[in-house]
Amino acid sequence: NAGVTQTPKFRVLKTGQSMTLLCAQDMNHEYMYWYRQDPGMGLRLIHYSVGEGTTAKGEVPDGYNVSRLKKQNFLLGLESAAPSQTSVYFCASSYLTGFTEQYFGPGTRLTVT
Amino acid sequence: AQKVTQAQTEISVVEKEDVTLDCVYETRDTTYYLFWYKQPPSGELVFLIRRNSFDEQNEISGRYSWNFQKSTSSFNFTITASQVVDSAVYFCALPIFGNEKLTFGTGTRLTIIP
Numbered sequence: 198n199a200g201v202t203q204t205p206k207f208r209v210l211k212t213g214q215s216m217t218l219l220c221a222q223d224m225n226h227e228y229m230y231w232y233r234q235d236p237g238m239g240l241r242l243i244h245y246s247v248g249e250g251t252t253a254k255g256e257v258p259d260g261y262n263v264s265r266l267k268k269q270n271f272l273l274g275l276e277s278a279a280p281s282q283t284s285v286y287f288c289a290s291s292y293l294t295g296f297t298e299q300y301f302g303p304g305t306r307l308t309v310t
Numbered sequence: 311a312q313k314v315t316q317a318q319t320e321i322s323v324v325e326k327e328d329v330t331l332d333c334v335y336e337t338r339d340t341t342y343y344l345f346w347y348k349q350p351p352s353g354e355l356v357f358l359i360r361r362n363s364f365d366e367q368n369e370i371s372g373r374y375s376w377n378f379q380k381s382t383s384s385f386n387f388t389i390t391a392s393q394v395v396d397s398a399v400y401f402c403a404l405p406i407f408g409n410e411k412l413t414f415g416t417g418t419r420l421t422i423i424p
Contacts, residue, residue, distance in 0.1 A: 240355075240414040242411055245411055253410075256413075296343050296360075296405060300357070301354060301355040301356075304353050
């Protein structure tokens with residue numbers, strides 16, 4: 198039981214490049230989330246999903262796209278990376294809604310130069 | 311607006327001292343939950359506690375205790391006899407928008423000095 202895993206752990210991109218972050222969970226959770234963490238700003242929700250095939254915008258969705266084709270996977274895409282997207286990205290999952298605790302992945306440190 | 315405020319950005323205490331981390335929240339919901347998470351230097355976020363707004367009794371778990379007061383919209387976290395392993399960033403969180411997601415405070419960085 199690996200919980201929530203994220204791939205890759207580190208990545209450096211040049212401005213304008215694209216990439217996809219993969220999140221996988223093996224707990225059969227319905228809800229999945231992508232956050233970014235920046236110094237002094239806590240965690241901010243980028244996008245989330247309430248079930249397979251669904252996605253919704255969070256607080257800071259601009260510049261990101263997501264897909265949830267399989268229940269256990271939640272992908273975060275950056276189509277044209279910008280330096281402002283330099284951050285640590287966390288994926289999380291939960292069994293039900295915001296009433297239940299979220300389980301977090303180890304994070305992906307992304308640097309855009 | 312529904313939000314969480316953690317006014318203490320950084321706190322440093324000497325080992326074995328008690329320390330309280332403050333969390334003040336705003337919500338228009340009559341029923342809600344509050345959460346605390348810990349982020350140690352290794353980076354992962356760890357769930358600590360969830361409290362229901364119906365239950366205002368203090369919660370104690372070992373050296374950790376939580377004081378929930380609806381009258382002041384606060385959900386404070388106290389560590390008794392702090393240890394170096396308690397050094398971490400601590401986040402308070404509140405469900406928002408139909409309870410589909412959490413909003414997090416900006417976190418309090420706690421440093422325990424040996």
